[in-house]
Amino acid sequence: MIGETLRARIDAEIARFPVKRGGLLGALHIVQEGQGCVSLAASKELAAIFDVFPVEVIELVRFYNFFHESPRGRHQVYVCTNLPCALRGANVLLKGLEQHLGVGVGETTADGRVHLGREECLGACANAPMIRVGGVYHEDLDLAGACAVLDALE
Amino acid sequence: MTERVRIRVDDVEYEVDAGRTVLQALDDCGALFPERDGKRPEQTDALIPHYCWHPKLSIDGSCRLCQVEVRAGADAPPKLAIACNTPVSEGLVVDTKSETVAAARQGVMELLLINHPLDCPICDQAGECKLQDYAYTHGVDHARTREPRRKAKKRVDLGPTIVFDQERCILCRRCVRFCREVTGTGELGVFDRGDRSVLETFPDEPLDNAYSMNVADICPVGALTTKDFRFKMRVWFLEDVDGICTGCSRGCNVHIGVAKNAVQRYLPRRNDAVNGTWMCDDGRLSYHEIAREDRLTTCLVREQAIGEDSPQLRPASLDEAVAAVAARLRPLLDAKGPGVIAGIASAHASNEDLRAFKTFLDVLDVDTIGLAVARGDSDDLLVEAEKGANGAGARAVGFGALAPVADRIRGGGIEALIVLGHDLFADGSLDARALAGLDTVVAFDTHRSPVERVAHVVFPVRHAAEKDASYTNSAGIVQPVQRAVVPGPEVRDEGDFLQRIGAALGLAGFETETETEAESKAGDGAE
Ligand code: SF4
Ligand code: SF4
Ligand code: FES
Numbered sequence: 208m209i210g211e212t213l214r215a216r217i218d219a220e221i222a223r224f225p226v227k228r229g230g231l232l233g234a235l236h237i238v239q240e241g242q243g244c245v246s247l248a249a250s251k252e253l254a255a256i257f258d259v260f261p262v263e264v265i266e267l268v269r270f271y272n273f274f275h276e277s278p279r280g281r282h283q284v285y286v287c288t289n290l291p292c293a294l295r296g297a298n299v300l301l302k303g304l305e306q307h308l309g310v311g312v313g314e315t316t317a318d319g320r321v322h323l324g325r326e327e328c329l330g331a332c333a334n335a336p337m338i339r340v341g342g343v344y345h346e347d348l349d350l351a352g353a354c355a356v357l358d359a360l361e
Numbered sequence: 362m363t364e365r366v367r368i369r370v371d372d373v374e375y376e377v378d379a380g381r382t383v384l385q386a387l388d389d390c391g392a393l394f395p396e397r398d399g400k401r402p403e404q405t406d407a408l409i410p411h412y413c414w415h416p417k418l419s420i421d422g423s424c425r426l427c428q429v430e431v432r433a434g435a436d437a438p439p440k441l442a443i444a445c446n447t448p449v450s451e452g453l454v455v456d457t458k459s460e461t462v463a464a465a466r467q468g469v470m471e472l473l474l475i476n477h478p479l480d481c482p483i484c485d486q487a488g489e490c491k492l493q494d495y496a497y498t499h500g501v502d503h504a505r506t507r508e509p510r511r512k513a514k515k516r517v518d519l520g521p522t523i524v525f526d527q528e529r530c531i532l533c534r535r536c537v538r539f540c541r542e543v544t545g546t547g548e549l550g551v552f553d554r555g556d557r558s559v560l561e562t563f564p565d566e567p568l569d570n571a572y573s574m575n576v577a578d579i580c581p582v583g584a585l586t587t588k589d590f591r592f593k594m595r596v597w598f599l600e601d602v603d604g605i606c607t608g609c610s611r612g613c614n615v616h617i618g619v620a621k622n623a624v625q626r627y628l629p630r631r632n633d634a635v636n637g638t639w640m641c642d643d644g645r646l647s648y649h650e651i652a653r654e655d656r657l658t659t660c661l662v663r664e665q666a667i668g669e670d671s672p673q674l675r676p677a678s679l680d681e682a683v684a685a686v687a688a689r690l691r692p693l694l695d696a697k698g699p700g701v702i703a704g705i706a707s708a709h710a711s712n713e714d715l716r717a718f719k720t721f722l723d724v725l726d727v728d729t730i731g732l733a734v735a736r737g738d739s740d741d742l743l744v745e746a747e748k749g750a751n752g753a754g755a756r757a758v759g760f761g762a763l764a765p766v767a768d769r770i771r772g773g774g775i776e777a778l779i780v781l782g783h784d785l786f787a788d789g790s791l792d793a794r795a796l797a798g799l800d801t802v803v804a805f806d807t808h809r810s811p812v813e814r815v816a817h818v819v820f821p822v823r824h825a826a827e828k829d830a831s832y833t834n835s836a837g838i839v840q841p842v843q844r845a846v847v848p849g850p851e852v853r854d855e856g857d858f859l860q861r862i863g864a865a866l867g868l869a870g871f872e873t874e875t876e877t878e879a880e881s882k883a884g885d886g887a888e
Binding site for chain 2: 247260261262263265266269270
C-alpha cells in the first residue's frame with residue numbers, strides 16, 4: 208500500500224507537470240525510496256493514480272536500471288565498470304568486493320545488508336574507479352578503500 | 362471541407378486530404394497494399410512495405426521499413442523519411458523505388474533478421490508472413506552475422522485464445538496499441554530495452570478480451586497465433602472466399618478460409634463502413650457451427666401427434682417431406698382458410714429466402730407474420746444485441762414484431778405455423794407448450810433446436826457460408842456473400858423448399874423445377 212506520506216509526495220510530483228503522467232517517473236523514485244522497491248502491487252496502485260495501464264508502469268520500471276521489483280537489501284552498492292573505470296581496475300575491484308561480501312553481482316548478502324551491482328557510467332570518470340552506495344559516490348578507490356566503505360555500513 | 366493537396370508517388374498523382382501522412386493518404390485513396398485488402402498487390406497499388414503502421418491504430422514509427430525518399434517539390438533535394446509519419450503537402454514528391462530507398466529497406470530488414478529465429482518451416486505464419494514476404498522482396502539473401510541469435514520464450518500461453526513466440530516478435534507494437542486503443546484493456550507491453558526488449562503481459566495476467574484474436578491478424582509475423590487455427594492447416598492450401606459473420610446484426614465482413622470443402626477459419630475482411638479491420642472472438646469462432654454435429658442434413662417428418670408416445674422425427678426424402686406439408690396444410694386451408702396460419706421469419710435467413718418466404722405467405726394470403734430474433738450482450742465496438750445477421754433484412758421484407766403473432770398463437774387463433782430458424786423461443790413469449798396444441802408446425806433450420814420438438818416437418822437449410830446470397834446489417838447495408846462450402850445434397854435454401862411446397866399446394870406461380878435443382882444438374886460432374 209502506498210501510504211499517505213508517500214501519496215502526498217507523489218501528488219506534489221504530479222503538480223510539477225502539465226500532464227499527470229509526467230510525474231510517473233518521479234513517483235517511481237518516491238515509491239522505491241519509501242518501500243525499497245516498486246512491487247507489482249505498487250505498480251498497480253500507481254497505474255490507478257496516473258490513469259495508465261499497469262503494463263505501462265512495468266514498462267518504465269523495467270526500462271530503467273534504477274528500479275527493481277523486489278527489495279534489494281538495506282544498502283545498494285553499484286560498481287561502475289564502464290570504460291574509464293575498467294581501465295583503472297574496476298573489474299578487479301568488483302571481483303574483490305564479491306569475495307569480500309561472499310555474493311555475486313546482482314545478489315544480496317544473506318543478512319540483507321548489502322546488494323552488490325554493476326553499473327554503467329556515473330559521470331565520475333576523472334576519479335575512477337568509483338562505487339555508488341545509495342545516492343552517495345565514493346571515488347578514487349582501491350579494493351581496501353572500497354571494503355572499508357562497505358564495512359562501515361550498518 | 363478539408364483542404365486537398367496533390368502529391369506524386371512515383372509516377373502517379375493523387376489528390377489527398379491535407380493533414381494526413383503519406384501512408385494514410387494512400388490508404389484513403391485505396392491505393393495501399395496490403396491495406397486495400399487485396400491478397401495480392403495490384404498494379405495500381407503503391408508498394409511501400411511497412412510493419413508498425415496500421416490504418417486503424419496510432420502511428421508508432423518504430424519499424425523504419427516504410428522509408429521513402431521525399432522532396433518538398435520537384436526541384437527540392439530528396440531525403441529519406443518514414444512514409445507513415447511524413448505529412449503530405451502540396452507538390453510533395455515521393456520516390457518509393459530509388460536505390461537509396463532500396464538500400465534503406467535492406468538495412469532495416471537485415472537488422473530485423475539478425476535475431477529472428479529460422480523457424481519458417483515450423484511457423485504457422487509462413488505463407489502469410491510479412492517478414493518472409495519482405496525479406497524476399499526487400500531483404501538480403503544471406504546473413505553477415507555469426508553471433509548466436511537471441512534466445513527468448515517459445516510457446517507462451519498468453520491467455521485463452523493466443524500463443525506467443527517471443528523470439529519471432531519484431532516489436533512493432535501493433536498488438537500493444539490494439540489492446541490500448543481499440544479494446545481499452547491494455548494487457549500488453551514491451552519491457553526492458555534495446556536488444557533485450559520483449560513483449561509481455563503484466564506478470565501472471567492473461568491477454569483476455571472479447572477481441573483478443575485480432576492481435577494475431579495484425580501481428581506481421583508468427584509471434585502471435587490463435588489457438589484455434591494454429592497448426593491446423595498451411596495457409597497456402599486455403600481458398601479465400603468473401604463472406605460475413607452471422608453472429609450478430611453487425612455482419613462483420615470476413616475472409617472465409619476454405620479447404621477440403623470445410624471452413625477452416627474466419628479472418629476479418631476490411632470494410633470501413635461495417636467492421637473496420639476487426640471482428641469479435643465469438644464471431645470469429647462461430648464458423649465452427651457450420652460443420653457442427655447438430656447440423657440438420659435431411660428432411661424430417663413426424664407422423665403421430667405430438668405428446669402421444671410418438672416416435673422421434675424420422676428422416677424423410679425431400680418429396681416425402683414436401684408431400685407431408687401439403688397433406689397437412691391443404692385440408693386446413695380448404696376448411697378454415699389462411700387465417701389460421703402464421704409465418705415467422707428468422708434473422709438467420711438471407712434476403713433472397715426471406716423474400717421467397719414473404720411471397721409464399723402472400724400468395725397463401727397469410728397475414729399473421731412476424732420475426733423471431735435472439736438478443737444478447739452488446740458492446741461499444743462491434744457486437745450488436747441482435748444475434749443474427751439479417752434482422753434488418755427481414756424487417757425490410759415486411760416481417761415485424763413477434764408479439765402479435767405470439768398473442769394469436771397463445772389465444773388459440775392459429776392452427777399451423779411455418780417458422781424459419783431456431784430463435785422462436787428466444788424472447789420467452791412462446792414455448793413448446795404454447796405450440797403443442799397446433800395442428801401443424803413446419804420448420805426450416807440449419808441446426809437441431811428445441812423448435813424441432815414441436816415440429817411436424819423439418820427442412821434442413823443452408824448456412825450463410827453455403828450460399829450465394831445477401832444479408833442486410835443493422836445499418837441497412839446490404840452485404841453479398843459467396844458460397845464457400847457445398848453442404849450435403851439434401852440441404853437446400855428455404856426459397857427452394859418453399860417453391861416445392863407451393864407447387865405441391867397448387868399455388869399460382871410455383872413450379873417444381875427450381876433454380877438450385879437446375880444449377881445442380883448443370884453443375885453435375887463439375888465438382
Ligand atoms: S507480437 Fe507481433 S504485433 Fe506484437 S509487437 Fe511483436 S511482432 Fe508486433
Ligand atoms: S461483432 Fe457480430 S458480426 Fe462482428 S464478428 Fe462479432 S458476432 Fe460477428
Ligand atoms: S511503418 Fe513507418 S516506421 Fe513502421
